[in-house]
Amino acid sequence: MGTARKLFSELLEVGLSPNTAVYSSMIWGFQNLNNMEAALDLHKxxxxxxxxxDLKAYTTLIDGLLKRGELLVATDLYSEMLQKKIVPDIKTYTVLINGLCNKGQLENARKNLEDMNKRSMTPSVHIYSTLIAGNFKEGNLQEAFRLHDEMLDRGLVPDDITYDILVNGKFKGANALVGTSCA
Incomplete structure (x- = not known):
């Protein structure tokens, strides 16, 4: 990123204006280095x-902010993106749902799944696995299995990660029930 930053400065020095692709690449690079301050400065x-x-820059910024737990700033950027009529894609929804589930924001993650449905977008197996894992973590076993059934109804084939979540979650739940009834 040091070399990229130097080239970026040289562009400005010779009177050239970086375009959206250059800015998006720089934002992505800073986000990968976990330097969200620099990434947000470039956005400003x-x-x-x-x-x-563009969508790439917004998705990159939102991803970095959610990974740092900055839900409010990430939500503000997402709202800004939508106000500019930039339509989220599967990657944006993956970032949102993953970040929200990791922070225990299952209701907001579910709303993003509903938004995908309204836009006639089919969630990926990864998105369903993330939601299933989040619901297991919060003890919402019924919702986790409902999401599994919904995934199957959509013709999506669960992967090893999905089954690992379901089997381990089911096993832990069964152990808790057995331990309680034996006490």
């Missing part, structure tokens, strides 16, 4: 210079 610079922020 884009906006102030009238350079449109």
């Amino acid at each position: 610079k884009m906006i102030s210079e009238g350079i449109p922020c």
